[in-house]
Amino acid sequence: MLVAALCLLPAAVAAPAGPASAAPGAPGGHAAASRPVPTAGEVVASARLAGIRDDPAALQSFFRALPKGGELHNHLSGAVTTEYLIRLAAEDGLCVDTATLTAVVPPCGPGTRPAADANTDTVFRDALVRAWSMQDFPPGGNGHDHFFDTFGKFGEVTWRNRGKLLAEFADTVVRQNQFYLETMVSPASESAKNLANQVGWDADLARMHARLVADGKLDKVVAEARKEADDGDAEFRTEARCGTGAARPGCGLTVRWISQVNRGSTHERVFTQMALGMRLAEADPRFVAVNLVQPEDWDTSLANYRTQMRMLKYLRGVYPKAHLTLHAGELWPGLVKPEDLAFHIGEAVDVAGAQRIGHGVDLVHEDDWQRVAGTMAARRIAVEVPFTSNAQILGVKGADHPFETYRAHGVPVVLATDDPGVSRIDVTHEYRYAAETYGLGYRELKDLARASLEYAFLPGASLWRGNPTRDGYRPVAACRHDEPGAGRLRPACRRLLDASPKATVEWRQEAAFRAFERRLTLGRTAG
Template sequence: MNTPGRFRPRTPAVAGLGVLALVATVTAGPVAHADPSPAGSGRAAAPALRPATAAEWGTNAYLASIRHDPRALQSFFKRLPKGGDLHNHLSGAVTPEYLIAQAAEDGLCIETATMTAVTAPCKAGTRPAADARHDRAFHDALVRAWSMQDFPADGNGHDHFFDAFGKFGEVTWRHRGKQLAQVANTAAAQHQFYLETMVTPASDGAKKLADAVGWDDDFAALHHKLVAGGRLDRVVAEARREADATDEEFRTTAHCGTDRAEPGCRLPVRWISQVSRGSAPERVFTQMAVGLRLAERDRRFVAINLVQPEDGETAVRDYRLQMRMLKYLRTVYPKAHVTLHAGELWPGLVKPEALKFHIQEAVDVAHADRIGHGVDLVHEDNWQRTARTMAARETAVEVPLTSNSQILGVRGAEHPFQTYRAFGVPVVLSTDDPGISRTDISHEYAYAARTYGLSYPELKDLARASLEYGFLQGADLWRGNPTRDGYRTVDACRGVRPGSPAPGAACRRLLDSSPKAAAEWRQEGAFQRFERSFGH
């Protein structure tokens, strides 16, 4: 696990305004860095600048002053308002300690050779998970098997990371509401205002339906078979019943609606439906249809995403087919959102030809609203055109820096974080699987600030972007393209300081009618309080 360490301001050799260079202006959007493209081809124009407020300048100066003080930096980044987490897998977000306790409560067993949770009774080669309550060595071995704790820096982080899901999988499907309570409480404690988390709805029902229908390369005909006789709707209903049970368990666990309500009760949460990209085509198509139909019929669900290793044999073989599936299904379900793991690849992980098109196909064929990871951008054919397309469409990229470091070994200048920003692509920081990674969103912001020399206003706009490009329903607080033009309120709230407790009648109507604008307004109020604490 990477630790925050020191905050290093950007040196004068790097174009853009860093922590010590900020005086009269700060970047409103992406930072103009040294040309990110080979031989200077296809470079985006430098972004416009906006005036820094006195409070932003003071906060930025404070951040520079504590760059050698790890304890002060930790406090700063924990208290920093950090928008929403848009790339979060629920089962991978829960801490392994919590999963071990759940395994013990449910009477599960552990295969000692692989540290995999299995059902009781405990047979030869297994032992009760409850043994971890009093056997510290056993407990710690489980934590290491179910996370990146103590994983060697030169080890195969990719395999260890993904294998963890199979080891604790018997635990996570049982108490989704309890797990959500832990994850939501953590997000609220980290000063976040929204959470999108990924689950696989009605997994068994979707598999049974797919197997019953079989494959048909005529997508329209295949979809017709799925919906015939109400079969797809029965799976969607199963998923909604699962969500109801999860909601009830969450509210009970977090004491929502009582005088002991935990912080997560106040956090807007939306679900993204996972699709297992390593499955047979008929199962992939069916899971896509279930997730998209859910997103149009239940406000708790907002989008779908393809999961499992992108470098897997089936995932690579069927990638273009799956993008075509999405292209068709988006015409059937135009109101649902799509965000895609795309470009979670690196040279040596797959054959060179597999590095050339994944992000481009996700953008141009599947018309994804957001991209997750996007690490191999500059290895794709005509990647500059893809980056410009993403900027023009405001197709945001979800960046979990620690995950990219642990799984792919990609960090620092190798990561396209600054390249996306230079091209005007919206960038949002995220956690991915913080329980496995042994990290949190505060660490991601500290990591980005230290590694790329970001100023406080740049961090502030990253946090704003993570709400602006979320799928929370309602009208935006910001007008136009805020990544390109800066964060300016819509007409209803013009002339009122964002986050003010007295927004005025027109602005109040917007906030009352839009969960998204309301979350953004709450964050602006938190920025005001944060800057009063650190900006003097």
């Protein structure tokens, strides 16, 4: 298990018509008059974006330079480029099964060849890239199965190199003009599995939990996960050269971990991983939340979904400080039976008490989906939207995607990448896709970036007052008269930033927006 870099950094195009669309310039469908008055910089940036909509090169420059908040939904094992994974496989002396193109441990016997051969054999290298990512995948093929199969093929590489993976991806996040990262890993996975097998399953959840914690058994796994994190942090800092004159960009990134739970496992393993992740989140500030992973449409995932939601409800009562974000509704008609589309997001919200929803693609197929969306809006439960992942796995894109529906119902929306290495994209691609597909203007894009920090699992008070998804992003009184990026702050604003990691990162992004808009005002290119 790998530790995060725990640095806390110091200090328009018309929207498409239709019943699910938000009013232009008014995320969530609220009247434009209720939004804050655009600043001069926002007016310039909006005009610039509208003026380059037919210029691909200028658009790419604009979106790459655009400050883009935080990355809240991604899996570290799928985050880095496939070429980097191949390089690590070669450095570790791993082999590749030539029939399945799966990385395996040495020595390289019959039916395998050294991964290092990819350094000189371009045909072999290209085959690995295609097998370990969505590169060149046929548009009409089964993207779902190919996507999920990649993780088993390169898994032998990723578990060995979590510190190096973080160093690589943290640099990418910073270069994409993002300021915060939450990434998913599986802490002490083998020991958690062994403990689950030892304890067995008990349908009485309180008794099951008591058996896990008896004699310090679960705490031993927590300690192992924290040691794993310490070791990974050391690897990260070495790889990123943190604390030296040659430090890589990712050294300054604020990073937190989300513990993955394999939803396709047995009841006892699922419950043990949940309890481990939540206990870890309360014991170690580097860990913030729990999430369920693996395909939601697997037979075991479908059969056990309601039981797993009840497990989470119980454990949230035991560990109230641990956060919860859930892959829910990553389904589509034809992938599962109609009845399996009817309740997953609703159960994640109403039963498990999820604070964010990942994907949420099948929203309008849920029973009483308007009520579900209304509940998410009222409780400020954000939906994490990775457009490319949804298109590659489910074939859902454009007007079929519920992005506009969520916004029209006032649900907070954040953009994410999911597995950018596997998908062969970056977050710049996702923001540009949103703008071009749904006609978003600059202020709407700016609010999407702000939302990705507002709904992050960072402690402390927000920089924004009220409900910014509903009312617009207006600074709290303490910082209302201070200028982001200015060298000197009023005492009240300084006290807020000193006390709140969340407000600190939000303030840093506002300074970046101010600089971005100033460059455009001065007539310089966005990049």
